[in-house]
Amino acid sequence: GFGTRRSDVPALFENLATVRQVHSDSCISADGRSGVLGPGDALLEDAAGAVVAVKTADCVPILLVDERHRAVAAVHAGWRGAVARIALRAVQAMSRRFSTDPRDLHAAIGPAIGACCYEVGPEVAAQFGLEGRTHIDLVAANRTQLLEAGVTAGRIHASNLCTMCRPEDFHSFRRDRQAAGRLYSFAGIAAR
Numbered sequence: 001g002f003g004t005r006r007s008d009v010p011a012l013f014e015n016l017a018t019v020r021q022v023h024s025d026s027c028i029s030a031d032g033r034s035g036v037l038g039p040g041d042a043l044l045e046d047a048a049g050a051v052v053a054v055k056t057a058d059c060v061p062i063l064l065v066d067e068r069h070r071a072v073a074a075v076h077a078g079w080r081g082a083v084a085r086i087a088l089r090a091v092q093a094m095s096r097r098f099s100t101d102p103r104d105l106h107a108a109i110g111p112a113i114g115a116c117c118y119e120v121g122p123e124v125a126a127q128f129g130l131e132g133r134t135h136i137d138l139v140a141a142n143r144t145q146l147l148e149a150g151v152t153a154g155r156i157h158a159s160n161l162c163t164m165c166r167p168e169d170f171h172s173f174r175r176d177r178q179a180a181g182r183l184y185s186f187a188g189i190a191a192r
Helices: 079-084 086-098 122-127 138-149 173-179
Strands: 016-020 027-029 035-039 042-045 051-056 060-066 071-077 106-109 156-158 183-188
Touching: 016 042, 027 086, 042 051, 042 086, 051 060, 051 071, 060 086, 060 138, 060 183, 071 079, 071 086, 071 183, 079 086, 079 122, 079 138, 086 138, 106 138, 138 156
Parallel strands: 016 035, 016 051, 027 042, 106 156
Antiparallel strands: 042 071, 051 183, 060 071, 060 106
């Protein structure tokens, strides 16, 4: 699920696992543990009853679900993560760890800053092969990585909700700066 500014996701799950997000391509296996599990930007899990989450306030949250192997991942993909190819790395990590076939994955891309509001300077634009001040579409960049990883287009679903455009629903770091809260995006595996 994807939280809003009115949801208290940590109160819902006593067994919630998160990571200390560092804008990287690092994927961590939760292995049934809860709490903050270390530095990384994707958290993988296959333990029954476990829940993994990432926190965002403009960055792209991606949830990956492998029904066949009862495995999930929560991915935090800001511009640095997109450049580091975290979405692709998370799919690869699930393949190695759980024998996930990318064609079996469902990918849900949650609320994030949209291209409508995400104008960047030349230094960030250059990381995406662009020049000058321009708008970047982080959702599209991450969708492309999921496709490259082998996830089929019909199994990639995006909310297409811009966090900056909807202050009544979502936190946005770009809009609210240090006062911005965080949105939890979470995936879990039902207890058997």
